[in-house]
Amino acid sequence: MNNFDDIPGTYLFDKDRCHxxxxxxxxxxxxxxxxxxxxxxxxxxGYLDNWQLTQSQRQSVLDRDWLGxxxxxxxxxxxxxxAATDGHSFQYIAALMSGTTENEYRKMMVDxxxxxxxxxxxxxxx
Amino acid sequence: MNNFDDIPGTYLFDKDRCHxxxxxxxxxxxxxxxxxxxxxxxxxxGYLDNWQLTQSQRQSVLDRDWLGxxxxxxxxxxxxxxAATDGHSFQYIAALMSGTTENEYRKMMVDxxxxxxxxxxxxxxx
Amino acid sequence: MxxxxxxxxxxxxxxxxxxxxxxxxxxxxxxxLFDGYDPARKWLAKLDPDLIVLxxxxxxxxxxxxxxxxxxxxxxxxxxxxxxxxxxxxxxxxNGDPKFAWHLAESLILDEFDMTIVNDMTxxxxxxVPLSIVCGQPxxxxxxxxxxxxxxxxxxxxTGKRCFDxxxxxxxxxxxxxxxxxxxxxxxxxxxxQLHGERAGLINSEFDKSFLDDLSRxxxxxxxxxxIEYVREAGAEGIELVMWLVMRGAxxxxxxxxxxxxxxxxxxxATGLLILENLxx
Amino acid sequence: MxxxxxxxxxxxxxxxxxxxxxxxxxxxxxxxLFDGYDPARKWLAKLDPDLIVLxxxxxxxxxxxxxxxxxxxxxxxxxxxxxxxxxxxxxxxxNGDPKFAWHLAESLILDEFDMTIVNDMTxxxxxxVPLSIVCGQPxxxxxxxxxxxxxxxxxxxxTGKRCFDxxxxxxxxxxxxxxxxxxxxxxxxxxxxQLHGERAGLINSEFDKSFLDDLSRxxxxxxxxxxIEYVREAGAEGIELVMWLVMRGAxxxxxxxxxxxxxxxxxxxATGLLILENLxx
Ligand SMILES: [Fe+3]
Ligand SMILES: [Fe+3]
Numbered sequence: 008m009n010n011f012d013d014i015p016g017t018y019l020f021d022k023d024r025c026h027x028x029x030x031x032x033x034x035x036x037x038x039x040x041x042x043x044x045x046x047x048x049x050x051x052x053g054y055l056d057n058w059q060l061t062q063s064q065r066q067s068v069l070d071r072d073w074l075g076x077x078x079x080x081x082x083x084x085x086x087x088x089x090a091a092t093d094g095h096s097f098q099y100i101a102a103l104m105s106g107t108t109e110n111e112y113r114k115m116m117v118d119x120x121x122x123x124x125x126x127x128x129x130x131x132x133x
Numbered sequence: 134m135n136n137f138d139d140i141p142g143t144y145l146f147d148k149d150r151c152h153x154x155x156x157x158x159x160x161x162x163x164x165x166x167x168x169x170x171x172x173x174x175x176x177x178x179g180y181l182d183n184w185q186l187t188q189s190q191r192q193s194v195l196d197r198d199w200l201g202x203x204x205x206x207x208x209x210x211x212x213x214x215x216a217a218t219d220g221h222s223f224q225y226i227a228a229l230m231s232g233t234t235e236n237e238y239r240k241m242m243v244d245x246x247x248x249x250x251x252x253x254x255x256x257x258x259x
Numbered sequence: 260m261x262x263x264x265x266x267x268x269x270x271x272x273x274x275x276x277x278x279x280x281x282x283x284x285x286x287x288x289x290x291x292l293f294d295g296y297d298p299a300r301k302w303l304a305k306l307d308p309d310l311i312v313l314x315x316x317x318x319x320x321x322x323x324x325x326x327x328x329x330x331x332x333x334x335x336x337x338x339x340x341x342x343x344x345x346x347x348x349x350x351x352x353x354n355g356d357p358k359f360a361w362h363l364a365e366s367l368i369l370d371e372f373d374m375t376i377v378n379d380m381t382x383x384x385x386x387x388v389p390l391s392i393v394c395g396q397p398x399x400x401x402x403x404x405x406x407x408x409x410x411x412x413x414x415x416x417x418t419g420k421r422c423f424d425x426x427x428x429x430x431x432x433x434x435x436x437x438x439x440x441x442x443x444x445x446x447x448x449x450x451x452x453q454l455h456g457e458r459a460g461l462i463n464s465e466f467d468k469s470f471l472d473d474l475s476r477x478x479x480x481x482x483x484x485x486x487i488e489y490v491r492e493a494g495a496e497g498i499e500l501v502m503w504l505v506m507r508g509a510x511x512x513x514x515x516x517x518x519x520x521x522x523x524x525x526x527x528x529a530t531g532l533l534i535l536e537n538l539x540x
Numbered sequence: 541m542x543x544x545x546x547x548x549x550x551x552x553x554x555x556x557x558x559x560x561x562x563x564x565x566x567x568x569x570x571x572x573l574f575d576g577y578d579p580a581r582k583w584l585a586k587l588d589p590d591l592i593v594l595x596x597x598x599x600x601x602x603x604x605x606x607x608x609x610x611x612x613x614x615x616x617x618x619x620x621x622x623x624x625x626x627x628x629x630x631x632x633x634x635n636g637d638p639k640f641a642w643h644l645a646e647s648l649i650l651d652e653f654d655m656t657i658v659n660d661m662t663x664x665x666x667x668x669v670p671l672s673i674v675c676g677q678p679x680x681x682x683x684x685x686x687x688x689x690x691x692x693x694x695x696x697x698x699t700g701k702r703c704f705d706x707x708x709x710x711x712x713x714x715x716x717x718x719x720x721x722x723x724x725x726x727x728x729x730x731x732x733x734q735l736h737g738e739r740a741g742l743i744n745s746e747f748d749k750s751f752l753d754d755l756s757r758x759x760x761x762x763x764x765x766x767x768i769e770y771v772r773e774a775g776a777e778g779i780e781l782v783m784w785l786v787m788r789g790a791x792x793x794x795x796x797x798x799x800x801x802x803x804x805x806x807x808x809x810a811t812g813l814l815i816l817e818n819l820x821x
Contacts, residue, residue: 011768016738017776021695022361026334029378029605036604039623074737083736083777084599084693091625097554098807101740112741116805117569120732120743127772137487142457143495147414148642152615155324155659162323165342200456209455209496210318210412217344223273224526227459238460242524243288246451246462253491326661328609329654365695371702373610373654376694380607413657414646421652 013128016105020082027061028080034058034068035085044092073100139254142231146208153187154206160184160194161211170218199226261359261433261440265306265536266506266514267299268446268474269389271315271499273343274526276388279396280349292530295520296392299532302517303393303401308443310356311404312363312429313386314505315447316411318343320383327413328375330425332367333382333406334360341381350387350396356403359436363405366432372425382406389447392532411448411499415486422501423482426508433509446506448499450521451492452528461494462529467521470500471533475516478507503533511537542640542714542721546587546817547787547795548580549727549755550673552596552780554624554665555807560672561630573811576801577673580813583798584674584682589724591637592685593644593710594667595786596728597692599624601664608694609656611706613648614663614687615641622662631668631677637684640717644686647713653706663687670728673813692729692780696767703782704763707789714790727787729780731802732773733809742775743810748802751781752814756797759788784814792818 011019018024025032034055037043047054055065067075068089076086090100102112105121115121125131137145144150151158160181163169173180181191193201194215202212216226228238231247241247251257275292278284284293320341322328335355340347364376386406394401407429410416417425426444433442450467453459470493473480481504489498517534524530556573559565565574601622603609616636621628645657667687675682688710691697698706707725714723731748734740751774754761762785770779798815805811 011771014739014768014772014776016740017734017771018737019695019771019776020693022334022365025378025605025694026357026361032600032605036600038625039601041623041627044625077736082600082605082693085605087735088600088625094626096807097735101735101808104736105738105740115741116743116808119745119804120810121734121739121741123742123744123747123773126739126742137490140458140487140491140495142459143453143490144456145414145490145495146412148615148646151324151413151659152638152642158319158324162319164344165320167342167346170344203455208319208324208412211324213454214319214344220345222526223454227454227527230455231457231459241460242462242527245464245523246529247453247458247460249451249461249463249466249492252458252461324659326607326609326612327657327659328607329649329656331607368610368696369699371699371705373698373702375610375656376608378605378608415649417654418650418652421654424652 013130015126015129018077024080028082030059031064031080032082032085034060035081035088038088038092047092074104077104139256141252141255144203150206154208156185157190157206158208158211160186161207161214164214164218173218200230203230261436261438261442263430263433263442263444263509263537264308265534266444266446266510267393267534268503268506269392269532270449270525270528270530271385271388271447272525272528272530273384273388276348276384276391279391292522292525295522295532298518299393299520299534300395302534306443308402309440310359310402311443311445312407313389313404313445313447314407314409314502315385315389316499316502317408318383318385318412321380324413327410328408329410329417330372331375331377331408332360332364333377333380334364335378335380338380338382338406340387341383343383348384348387350391351399353382353386353400354403355405360405362436363429363432366435367428370428370431372428380406385447389445409502409505411501416498416501419482419484419501419504422504423478423508426505429509444506444509446503448502449493449497450500450529450531451494451497453494454496454527460527462523463492464523464529466492467529467531471519471521471531474503474507474533475514475535478504510535511539513538542717542719542723544711544714544723544725544790544818545589546815547725547727547791548674548815549784549787550670550813551730551806551809551811552666552669552728553806553809553811554669557629557665557669557672560677573803573806576803576813579799580674580801580815581676583815587724589683590721591640591683592724592726593688594670594685594726594728595688595690595783596666596670597780597783598689599664599666599693602661605694608691609689610691610698611653612656612658612689613641613645614658614661615645616659616661619661619663619687621668622664624664629665629668631672632680634663634667634681635684636686641686643717644710644713647716648709651709651712653709666728670726690783690786692782697779697782700763700765700782700785703785704759704789707786710790725787725790727784729783730774730778731781731810731812732775732778734775735777735808741808743804744773745804745810747773748810748812752800752802752812755784755788755814756795756816759785791816792820794819
């Protein structure tokens with residue numbers, strides 16, 4: 008059996024996550040329309056009421072808890088549309104998800120990125 | 134080479150017909166919503182203005198020229214939605230397309246349908 | 260382990276659904292057809308499957324020409340009857356089985372079938388009429404249904420061989436499923452009919468009866484049948500019959516033929532129904 | 541007869557498009573990357589293909605989780621740049637070629653690839669950034685482009701083998717086309733990157749460089765590489781690299797490697813670019 012769960016810090020967007028996150032990601036997708044972005048920005052809580060989000064999905068959006076969104080079934084290409092609405096880049100949310108600041112993360116990338124060594128599997132990581 | 138054009142009275146919904154009839158069929162598809170059916174019934178010309186139809190597609194709709202619709206790139210499953218909006222059945226438009234009345238067509242069907250003999254190919258038909 | 264216990268193929272003519280919805284099944288025009296459905300309904304009630312994989316085509320209802328999937332599988336919790344221009348059919352909501360459907364989708368894609376996965380869709384007469392034919396008019400459908408839609412509206416549909424092979428892959432996927440489910444597979448559409456053009460009303464009973472017979476006993480002839488033969492012999496819309504091959508491919512090579520029914524006409528169409536059981540059941 | 545004369549693979553990082561759209565390509569962060577694109581642009585200008593088949597993935601722009609096609613082909617006259625949350629990119633409209641695209645779709649379906657045919661769609665950075673990379677910032681793109689989108693967002697994507705075989709079938713379809721077109725195929729996505737989770741920012745240059753080398757010389761190793769190896773070694777989003785195999789499959793077995801470029805980083809990503817030509821050209 009393939010065991011994607013053995014890969015550290017990785018949340019494969021598989022059938023279970025799609026099933027859990029469908030409505031959440033469709034909310035994110037709605038932000039590709041300017042009018043919807045305006046509505047969301049004007050009243051986040053009200054806008055979210057239009058979508059069948061779980062409590063943890065909803066809270067993760069309001070808190071801009073980017074890792075929380077992923078853990079609650081968000082897909083990065085969809086949650087990034089919230090970041091775009093906020094005026095943030097993929098790099099900004101990647102930094103926050105991996106528990107660092109944008110500056111430190113940027114420096115890590117310029118220095119060659121996060122090493123694969125020690126990051127292949129949980130067992131290897133020990 | 135397969136030669137579908139050799140089959141009499143048959144308009145295979147192939148790539149050329151889809152390309153020609155795309156917007157036309159999408160207009161037909163819009164009639165699956167009650168509100169759109171109401172709008173269409175209230176003002177056919179005005180409703181058709183919202184869609185990029187060719188002149189012959191447009192006229193075939195206004196004339197309820199069911200065979201003309203097919204010849205202009207209509208697909209039967211889509212044009213039948215105009216019939217449904219009018220309260221007509223598949224059998225009603227099938228009768229008209231084949232150049233007969235609904236009663237005669239119905240009788241032909243009860244008697245076993247249109248025979249395949251003589252209807253396989255234009256060359257056979259002579 | 261889940262297993263496919265039987266397959267059933269049937270036409271899915273909209274007028275059959277309308278006749279049921281409007282209470283006309285006892286009329287002289289309809290009675291001979293519906294009398295022929297009785298044995299199938301009894302058989303299904305006795306079989307009592309845990310799940311149905313229903314192979315059908317959408318007719319510009321859930322999908323349109325905007326996006327035309329060759330094979331699509333519905334993974335939603337439920338599927339509402341579609342409005343096809345005369346309002347939705349007054350039949351129960353169709354309950355899916357997301358866990359099974361996702362398993363099937365994943366298994367098929369890894370087996371090199373290029374499925375389209377659908378999280379939200381309605382289902383039109385192509386799916387609900389077969390359920391009405393085999394279940395009658397219950398308050399709710401007897402088990403969850405996985406909608407598997409095949410493009411047969413836009414030429415080209417998948418080849419007969421591809422449909423048969425999809426059935427083979429479905430069989431494999433079902434076997435790989437952990438829960439102990441008895442699965443029925445339905446293939447729908449056909450039989451001979453042409454709905455459009457001057458040739459509308461075409462019926463080829465000889466073709467249809469050979470199709471019914473060969474599907475049980477020598478499916479390979481049908482697997483090899485090119486599209487043009489369907490269009491020429493069974494009418495342009497008779498090409499829906501390729502979907503019966505998905506059902507056949509999902510069964511074992513040797514099957515028991517349980518029941519066959521053929522009637523002309525239902526509206527523009529010749530109707531057929533065929534029940535096959537795997538010997539191992 | 542049309543023929544595929546060459547293939548090009550490249551990353552399609554959104555930040556690369558933004559850097560171009562905002563005129564930042566001369567900044568120290570970006571200059572080394574864009575310097576590496578110069579030879580590719582010169583090569584493309586000289587090649588002057590009649591048509592590009594562009595294999596890419598949509599990122600929740602034209603499609604969503606509602607309908608997830610494994611393989612989709614755009615047959616429209618034109619494709620507008622998508623709004624991905626920050627407005628559409630200020631790049632030219634992408635012109636398609638309906639006649640060629642429909643030929644390709646038909647040929648692939650009859651060859652048992654279960655394509656989704658798309659008559660109306662926008663195109664996101666997955667398609668427009670590669671065009672910007674190889675064409676710069678022209679008033680209009682140099683030739684028609686056929687969008688061929690592959691699902692790599694929802695697990696499971698098609699297998700590497702399926703992608704390679706799709707390339708083979710594309711090659712066959714191109715050869716069957718009557719008009720005398722010189723076709724370029726682009727594979728896009730990758731290289732190693734992970735955009736989400738605590739492991740975001742993962743870069744595996746060793747993996748990437750082997751991938752670049754082996755794609756020209758021994759693609760079979762990559763054809764056989766299971767999904768989990770991409771996710772583990774190249775990052776969860778590095779699985780986009782399966783799309784490079786479509787490009788490779790569309791070329792002959794033996795090719796000439798014209799150019800290779802590799803740079804880290806572009807935003808979260810390792811970027812690669814590879815140009816291969818068929819020997820017969
Ligand atoms: Fe049908
Ligand atoms: Fe991408």
